[in-house]
Amino acid sequence: MSSNPGKLKMAAVGDYESILPFQAVGIDPFFMEQGEEEQLRNLLKQLLQERYAVVFMVDRLYETQQEFIRELNESYPVSILPVPGVQGSTGIGVESIRASVERAVGMDIFSVE
Numbered sequence: 001m002s003s004n005p006g007k008l009k010m011a012a013v014g015d016y017e018s019i020l021p022f023q024a025v026g027i028d029p030f031f032m033e034q035g036e037e038e039q040l041r042n043l044l045k046q047l048l049q050e051r052y053a054v055v056f057m058v059d060r061l062y063e064t065q066q067e068f069i070r071e072l073n074e075s076y077p078v079s080i081l082p083v084p085g086v087q088g089s090t091g092i093g094v095e096s097i098r099a100s101v102e103r104a105v106g107m108d109i110f111s112v113e
Helices: 016-023 037-049 059-064 066-075 092-105
Strands: 009-014 028-031 052-058 079-083
Touching (some): 009 037, 037 052, 037 066, 059 066, 059 079
Parallel strands (some): 052 079
16 A cells, blocks of 8 residues: 555656656656567556556657557546657657647647638
């Protein structure tokens, strides 16, 4: 049993250089590199079993598992969110926010016309 049952668990998944700073603010780091897709899926399933509420994932990894992550976000009480890595942003985080807001309000409020 958890010593602090009301505390939400948060994780960060990605390469060492990108994820290490998350540990400084109390987020559990899980180091993973690109090309480890099966291990990434297994890790995400493990984090769900351990009741993590928020998972920050380096966007380059997030891109490789978008459909799987979408299914998890819709089926479980978890938010798996892309964050830029030290190599820079791929833009997937902004696109994810855009899509979520569009679903919520029924239009793309970020479009520039």
